[in-house]
Amino acid sequence: MVQKQLKAEKSKARAVSSFVLGLGFWIPLLNFILGALAVYHGMKALRNIKNEPKKYSGKAFAVTGIILGCLVYFLYLVGIGMCLYGFRDVCSNIGLEFLNK
Numbered sequence: 001m002v003q004k005q006l007k008a009e010k011s012k013a014r015a016v017s018s019f020v021l022g023l024g025f026w027i028p029l030l031n032f033i034l035g036a037l038a039v040y041h042g043m044k045a046l047r048n049i050k051n052e053p054k055k056y057s058g059k060a061f062a063v064t065g066i067i068l069g070c071l072v073y074f075l076y077l078v079g080i081g082m083c084l085y086g087f088r089d090v091c092s093n094i095g096l097e098f099l100n101k
Contacts, residue, residue, distance in 0.1 A: 015049070015058025018042035018065025031072045038069030 018041035024034035045062035048055075076094070083091040091097050 010055060010057035012045075012056065012058025012061060014041050015045035015056075015061035015065070018045055018069070019061040020065075022065035022068025022071075025068050025072045035069040035072035038065045042066035042069065 018038050021034045021041060022038035024038075025031050027034065042062040042065040045056070045058060045065075049057065049059050049062070079090055079094045080096065083094065083096050
């Protein structure tokens with residue numbers, strides 16, 4: 001009887017979840033939560049990949065998820081900076097009209 005050796009597949013679930021959550025950067029209001037979760041899962045995935053490379057994979061997904069998660073906060077900072085600099089249209093579009101009064 002021939003026994004088949006099953007090749008253990010590497011898990012990249014956390015890295016893919018980071019990427020999928022990072023794709024939510026364009027959803028208003030939810031993007032703050034999804035961005036933070038994307039960064040968290042991406043960092044945990046990278047730590048798992050570094051510590052146990054035979055068990056975990058998906059470094060590209062994890063890094064992309066982290067970048068997309070950080071993009072949310074970067075774009076909000078740019079928007080707030082533009083609002084404080086005097087772009088009234090930006091203030092009204094992101095809901096910060098009170099900063100320009």
